[in-house]
Amino acid sequence: MRISALSAATNVPVATIKYYLREGLVPAGHLTSSTQAQYDETHVERLRLVRALLGPAGLTIAQARRVLAAIDEPATDTLGRLAQAQHATTKDAEATDTAAAERLVAQAGWQVDPSSPELAQLAAALAAIDHARFEIPEPSLEVYLRTMAEIAEAEIEGIPTDSDEAAIRYSVLGTILVEPLLLALRRLAQQDASIRRFGGGIG
Amino acid sequence: MRISALSAATNVPVATIKYYLREGLVPAGHLTSSTQAQYDETHVERLRLVRALLGPAGLTIAQARRVLAAIDEPATDTLGRLAQAQHATTKDAEATDTAAAERLVAQAGWQVDPSSPELAQLAAALAAIDHARFEIPEPSLEVYLRTMAEIAEAEIEGIPTDSDEAAIRYSVLGTILVEPLLLALRRLAQQDASIRRFGGGIG
Numbered sequence: 464m465r466i467s468a469l470s471a472a473t474n475v476p477v478a479t480i481k482y483y484l485r486e487g488l489v490p491a492g493h494l495t496s497s498t499q500a501q502y503d504e505t506h507v508e509r510l511r512l513v514r515a516l517l518g519p520a521g522l523t524i525a526q527a528r529r530v531l532a533a534i535d536e537p538a539t540d541t542l543g544r545l546a547q548a549q550h551a552t553t554k555d556a557e558a559t560d561t562a563a564a565e566r567l568v569a570q571a572g573w574q575v576d577p578s579s580p581e582l583a584q585l586a587a588a589l590a591a592i593d594h595a596r597f598e599i600p601e602p603s604l605e606v607y608l609r610t611m612a613e614i615a616e617a618e619i620e621g622i623p624t625d626s627d628e629a630a631i632r633y634s635v636l637g638t639i640l641v642e643p644l645l646l647a648l649r650r651l652a653q654q655d656a657s658i659r660r661f662g663g664g665i666g
Numbered sequence: 667m668r669i670s671a672l673s674a675a676t677n678v679p680v681a682t683i684k685y686y687l688r689e690g691l692v693p694a695g696h697l698t699s700s701t702q703a704q705y706d707e708t709h710v711e712r713l714r715l716v717r718a719l720l721g722p723a724g725l726t727i728a729q730a731r732r733v734l735a736a737i738d739e740p741a742t743d744t745l746g747r748l749a750q751a752q753h754a755t756t757k758d759a760e761a762t763d764t765a766a767a768e769r770l771v772a773q774a775g776w777q778v779d780p781s782s783p784e785l786a787q788l789a790a791a792l793a794a795i796d797h798a799r800f801e802i803p804e805p806s807l808e809v810y811l812r813t814m815a816e817i818a819e820a821e822i823e824g825i826p827t828d829s830d831e832a833a834i835r836y837s838v839l840g841t842i843l844v845e846p847l848l849l850a851l852r853r854l855a856q857q858d859a860s861i862r863r864f865g866g867g868i869g
Contacts, residue, residue, distance in 0.1 A: 564850075596718065643791040644810065647767075650752065650841065651771055652776060652818035653821060655818065660825075
């Protein structure tokens with residue numbers, strides 16, 4: 464199909480598609496003349512993924528490019544490609560001492576890459592809690608570790624195995640899009656729990 | 667103590683304290699002359715809380731003012747004050763249809779205020795997932811609902827009961843500061859689970 468048909472099929476304006484092509488987010492079409500290129504279903508799929516990454520998932524162009532690079536990599540190593548795509552979406556955390564974060568991960572019994580940005584993210588979260596003189600009660604901390612392991616287990620269990628591209632798409636979108644869902648659910652569950660604890664109507 | 671001693675006790679510059687006083691985040695001291703005011707331990711405590719809210723917790727001045735208003739309200743209704751403080755820290759979500767969010771909360775069996783901003787936040791999260799054509803597998807969704815209820819239960823259980831101010835401080839800081847912690851833990855647990863599922867070393 465020509466770029467106009469690709470635009471119609473995906474509801475993405477031609478100018479936006481051209482921008483993605485220039486930014487390398489969507490692979491070039493097959494040139495049929497010096498000014499004409501043909502696109503196919505793989506372009507439709509890729510465009511939908513790019514829109515999801517840049518739209519609801521809120522990635523920057525640079526982050527999306529790294530996620531797509533992980534998908535396109537000819538490696539046979541699914542795990543490495545998954546990790547690479549995930550790292551691309553992790554917020555850069557300020558360099559902090561990761562000792563406390565490593566202790567917590569050890570307490571949970573998890574095997575993680577010591578150089579992964581997620582460890583720096585955990586260290587930054589712990590430093591902020593410490594800085595605010597907030598103390599997490601030990602029973603809550605144990606619940607956090609146990610429930611996050613349960614969540615991850617269910618999520619990794621649900622990863623589609625038909626192709627690495629499907630696995631990475633699922634895993635990246637799932638990680639990012641489910642974050643606000645979990646946070647909203649936690650706040651609503653807190654509301655329910657405080658109504659039950661402090662009783663009465665709703666303030 | 668004078669403002670200079672308050673500054674020394676809290677490590678907050680005098681100019682910053684004066685700014686908080688003007689913004690109404692810290693109550694005025696007791697005037698001993700037309701240019702001198704005395705401050706006490708309550709000011710030290712309040713300044714520490716303001717620093718935590720604006721710093722690690724990342725609230726805006728307006729949000730912090732609403733949290734503090736909930737703390738200062740002379741009401742006897744703990745639950746109402748808790749809810750008010752929590753709402754103040756909830757990101758404003760775009761107006762969306764909350765029907766799907768309400769169904770999910772009903773599925774979880776939670777009692778929540780139908781007008782609470784957390785419900786709009788959940789609706790926005792669900793809309794983004796839908797928009798990206800991402801489908802959460804039912805087993806994962808069930809785990810999300812169950813684990814968030816468990817987390818909330820443990821957290822509300824841990825709320826200090828010595829004073830409403832302590833309860834609100836704990837609940838607001840806990841909600842906000844623990845969010846990045848949970849997200850980082852989830853990503854690390856995913857890493858552990860994918861290493862176990864897709865085997866081999868770390869990519």
